[in-house]
Amino acid sequence: MKLxxxxxxxxxLSSLSNLCSAAFFTSPxxxxxxxxDFVIVGGGTAGSVLANRLTENSKVSVLVIxxxxxxxxxxxxxxxxxxxxxxxxxxxxxxxxTPQNGLNGRVLPYARGFVLGGSGSINLLTFNRGSxxxxxxxxxxxxxxxxxxxxxxxxxxxxxxxxxxADGHDFTGQANPAVHGNGPVEVSVxxxxxxxxxxxxxxxxxxxxxxSFNVDFNSGKFVGVGELGFMxxxxxxxxxxxxxxxxxxxxxxxxxxxxxxxxQVTKLIQSGTSKSGPIFQVAEIGQPGSSKRxxxxxxxxxxxxxxxxGTPQLLLLSGIGPSAALTxxxxxxxxxxxxxxxxxxxxxxxPNYFQVSSNGTWDDVLRNGDNFGATLGLxxxxxxGLFVNSPGNTLAYTRLPANSPALxxxxxxxxxxxxxxxxxxFVDGFAPFGSVPQPATGNFVTVLTAVVxxxxxxxxxxxxxxxxxxxxxxxxxxxxxxxxxxxxxxxxDAQTFLNATPWQKDFKPVPFGxxxxxxxxxxxxxxxxxxxxTVNHPAGTARMSPANSNWxxxxxxxxxxxxxxxxxxxxxxxxxxxxxxxxxxxxIVAERAADLIKSAYGL
Ligand SMILES: Cc1cc2nc3c(=O)[nH]c(=O)nc-3n(C[C@H](O)[C@H](O)[C@H](O)COP(=O)(O)OP(=O)(O)OC[C@H]3O[C@@H](n4cnc5c(N)ncnc54)[C@H](O)[C@@H]3O)c2cc1C
Ligand SMILES: *[C@@H]1O[C@H](CO)[C@@H](O)[C@H](O)[C@H]1NC(C)=O
Ligand SMILES: *[C@@H]1O[C@H](CO)[C@@H](O)[C@H](O)[C@H]1NC(C)=O
Numbered sequence: 001m002k003l004x005x006x007x008x009x010x011x012x013l014s015s016l017s018n019l020c021s022a023a024f025f026t027s028p029x030x031x032x033x034x035x036x037d038f039v040i041v042g043g044g045t046a047g048s049v050l051a052n053r054l055t056e057n058s059k060v061s062v063l064v065i066x067x068x069x070x071x072x073x074x075x076x077x078x079x080x081x082x083x084x085x086x087x088x089x090x091x092x093x094x095x096x097x098t099p100q101n102g103l104n105g106r107v108l109p110y111a112r113g114f115v116l117g118g119s120g121s122i123n124l125l126t127f128n129r130g131s132x133x134x135x136x137x138x139x140x141x142x143x144x145x146x147x148x149x150x151x152x153x154x155x156x157x158x159x160x161x162x163x164x165x166a167d168g169h170d171f172t173g174q175a176n177p178a179v180h181g182n183g184p185v186e187v188s189v190x191x192x193x194x195x196x197x198x199x200x201x202x203x204x205x206x207x208x209x210x211x212s213f214n215v216d217f218n219s220g221k222f223v224g225v226g227e228l229g230f231m232x233x234x235x236x237x238x239x240x241x242x243x244x245x246x247x248x249x250x251x252x253x254x255x256x257x258x259x260x261x262x263x264q265v266t267k268l269i270q271s272g273t274s275k276s277g278p279i280f281q282v283a284e285i286g287q288p289g290s291s292k293r294x295x296x297x298x299x300x301x302x303x304x305x306x307x308x309x310g311t312p313q314l315l316l317l318s319g320i321g322p323s324a325a326l327t328x329x330x331x332x333x334x335x336x337x338x339x340x341x342x343x344x345x346x347x348x349x350x351p352n353y354f355q356v357s358s359n360g361t362w363d364d365v366l367r368n369g370d371n372f373g374a375t376l377g378l379x380x381x382x383x384x385g386l387f388v389n390s391p392g393n394t395l396a397y398t399r400l401p402a403n404s405p406a407l408x409x410x411x412x413x414x415x416x417x418x419x420x421x422x423x424x425x426f427v428d429g430f431a432p433f434g435s436v437p438q439p440a441t442g443n444f445v446t447v448l449t450a451v452v453x454x455x456x457x458x459x460x461x462x463x464x465x466x467x468x469x470x471x472x473x474x475x476x477x478x479x480x481x482x483x484x485x486x487x488x489x490x491x492x493d494a495q496t497f498l499n500a501t502p503w504q505k506d507f508k509p510v511p512f513g514x515x516x517x518x519x520x521x522x523x524x525x526x527x528x529x530x531x532x533x534t535v536n537h538p539a540g541t542a543r544m545s546p547a548n549s550n551w552x553x554x555x556x557x558x559x560x561x562x563x564x565x566x567x568x569x570x571x572x573x574x575x576x577x578x579x580x581x582x583x584x585x586x587x588i589v590a591e592r593a594a595d596l597i598k599s600a601y602g603l
Pocket of ligand 3: 359360
């Protein structure tokens with residue numbers, strides 16, 4: 001009697017963990033198996049999508065290895081508006097760039113998510129799909145129509161869905177539900193309206209042209225020479241929607257999925273030789289501060305989803321990359337792939353501050369503890385108020401004027417005539433993204449200007465053969481004439497926009513700080529070099545190319561060239577950086593990759 005009373009609840013507990021649940025490990029020593037069908041390196045944005053899709057088939061076993069921490073229980077990660085506070089905390093790798101020549105030798109912090117959901121757990125939530133030109137260029141560069149706009153449409157629809165904004169307002173005219181899908185990532189227009197929203201739209205109506213209103217950026221249809229509209233963000237019910245919340249959490253009950261966190265893959269180990277080159281189906285795992293290493297085998301493939309920094313770092317540590325550079329680091333070259341770690345592209349961003357006469361900005365919330373507490377309290381109680389938003393409610397994508405000095409003597413770097421060169425994000429307060437702290441008093445509007453078709457290219461290289469040492473990251477921000485001239489035009493556009501009559505009644509914006517003194521184009525270029533940071537959109541360090549070409553790192557099926565058993569699925573495979581915020585394209589790439597893998601193994 002007594003015994004069965006004790007045993008029953010125990011059985012109940014063990015059945016919960018053994019029969020219904022993915023195993024969750026925090027040390028490689030806890031792994032119950034040494035072999036899985038697929039080993040996914042990096043439980044970030046792309047890695048979480050693959051973990052979900054590949055375990056749909058209960059016969060397929062998957063291990064996800066994530067270097068970082070769990071995404072749960074971190075309020076700043078859930079509250080959309082507080083995403084800006086996550087950089088430099090325990091969910092960030094805390095990378096920095098090398099001194100940037102284009103930025104007067106400045107060194108920038110380079111945020112990357114160190115957490116399940118990866119950079120998508122710490123990003124600023126803007127959700128874009130890119131114009132049709134973006135994808136059609138990918139198709140032509142890779143000679144694979146599977147990447148064309150028409151082909152990837154189904155993957156966009158499969159990855160996200162448009163949900164009502166947090167405040168439930170009628171968003172007719174702010175987004176077009178007809179161009180959205182039914183996937184797990186929740187996307188919505190701002191759930192808390194701000195005074196400048198109407199001013200931005202009235203200015204769009206008044207200026208038209210490069211600021212013409214587009215009801216939905218995610219239709220793929222770029223309007224004429226520029227477009228302006230409401231921000232769409234990966235936010236549902238007032239909370240961040242990430243690959244961790246949308247793809248990983250819902251499948252944590254699958255028995256064929258194991259998740260290991262706080263553990264880093266330190267290299268891929270050659271496990272054999274095939275006619276396409278060395279086979280790398282063994283991953284070596286370690287933890288910081290210890291020289292102990294474990295090994296795990298992928299029966300089908302190792303999938304590298306370690307992101308645009310982690311993926312090339314791991315390839316180089318494994319002897320896959322430019323042979324001469326590897327040899328000089330005393331790493332034995334196993335696959336000569338000169339493009340590993342090259343071609344790093346990013347979107348530069350300049351915060352342009354304007355002091356305004358109106359008190360209709362959120363500056364006081366950041367300055368005043370009581371106001372901050374009340375705003376957070378409102379979010380906690382009902383998922384309402386300012387904190388349901390990302391920092392900007394509206395944005396514009398613009399093409400440069402045809403006679404722009406940026407375009408003189410070069411072919412247009414944008415994907416096509418329906419893709420932008422620059423972006424403007426309108427923020428109803430002082431967005432402290434750069435080096436200038438929020439002033440103690442005053443009301444501000446920030447226009448974040450970005451170059452979205454940059455021609456600068458940089459690199460990720462090894463500083464050391466220690467897998468726990470940070471690599472050298474050189475995004476070469478503002479290193480070309482195009483990039484600096486395009487940024488100057490965007491800064492001028494921000495001023496033109498805020499000089500329009502709708503702003504003159506209450507807001508009366510006046511350029512603030514260094515911007516006020518940047519009168520000529522030359523001054524504005526200096527201002528940009530002194531104040532630019534990045535939008536945190538690095539891409540391209542393991543780019544895809546046609547299978548038989550002598551450039552690139554993966555083929556258009558995302559298989560590592562010159563080797564066997566490895567596929568790369570993350571933003572590093574982008575053949576060229578898209579003219580939009582890039583998490584949407586990462587989801588699309590990951591969804592297509594899941595289909596490519598399933599079809600390769602008849603799953
Ligand atoms: C601060 C910030 C703001 C951004 N804002 C936006 C935005 O508003 N809109 C937008 O569209 N995009 C934004 N982005 C970019 C977007 O979030 C990323 O492009 C996207 O999430 C990248 O996805 P990924 O799968 O390539 O890499 P990640 O999501 O970074 O995933 C890589 C994962 O691999 C793990 N990892 C790395 N190395 C190893 C290893 N050796 N072993 C095990 N695990 C490893 C990492 O910890 C991480 O979890 C932002 C990014 C940042 C950092
Ligand atoms: C990044 O820095 C923060 C603050 O010092 C620290 O808590 C965190 O552990 C660091 N991240 C990593 C991956 O070391
Ligand atoms: C903002 O200004 C209006 C009009 O001058 C005033 O009524 C209101 O109290 C002010 N609000 C704050 C928070 O200062």
